[in-house]
Amino acid sequence: MLVDMHLHESTCSSDSKMTLEEIIATARERGLDAVCITDHDSMGLREYAAEYSDRTGFPIFVGIEFFSLQGDITAWGIEDYPGCRVCGHRDLSPDLNGDGEIEPEEWIKACPCFEVKESL
Numbered sequence: 001m002l003v004d005m006h007l008h009e010s011t012c013s014s015d016s017k018m019t020l021e022e023i024i025a026t027a028r029e030r031g032l033d034a035v036c037i038t039d040h041d042s043m044g045l046r047e048y049a050a051e052y053s054d055r056t057g058f059p060i061f062v063g064i065e066f067f068s069l070q071g072d073i074t075a076w077g078i079e080d081y082p083g084c085r086v087c088g089h090r091d092l093s094p095d096l097n098g099d100g101e102i103e104p105e106e107w108i109k110a111c112p113c114f115e116v117k118e119s120l
Contacts, residue, residue, distance in 0.1 A: 003034040006065070006074060011048075013039040020049060024058050034059035038074050041067055043081070 007023060008016035018026070020037070027035050037045050037060065046062040053060040063076035075081070096106045 001033040002031065003036060003059075003061075004032055005036045005063075005076070006038050007035055008039050008065075009037050009045055012042040012044040015040065020045065020052055020060070024052070024056060024060070028058065034061065036061040036063050036076055038063045038065045038076070040065050040072075041081075 004027065009020050009023060010016045010018055011020070023035060023037075035058075037049060039045065041064065043062050043064050049060040049062050061076055063074060063078070064081050066073045066075060066081050094106065095102050097103075
């Protein structure tokens with residue numbers, strides 16, 4: 001099965017000019033077997049994508065490209081996502097040598113943030 005696991009759709013993402021209908025038509029033309037819509041910080045297309053998938057017989061999965069302070073996290077097969085940013089040890093590490101950059105040797109090793117499981 002050939003699946004594009006990272007696509008944006010214009011309803012919930014300014015990163016795309018394509019509608020779901022256009023994405024599916026293009027995916028079929030290019031020989032894909034399914035697509036996964038991973039819009040930034042949104043799973044708002046989930047209900048419509050499920051309905052459209054049923055109607056067209058083309059598998060459409062909806063995931064998310066969640067912004068964390070460590071970089072984007074792409075996830076699939078989830079029902080919900082944190083309502084707050086997930087920070088990591090680099091986000092709160094001090095610039096010990098004062099050069100304006102936080103380098104690996106300056107990272108604090110424990111994350112003084114929050115327990116992600118508790119925020120879900």
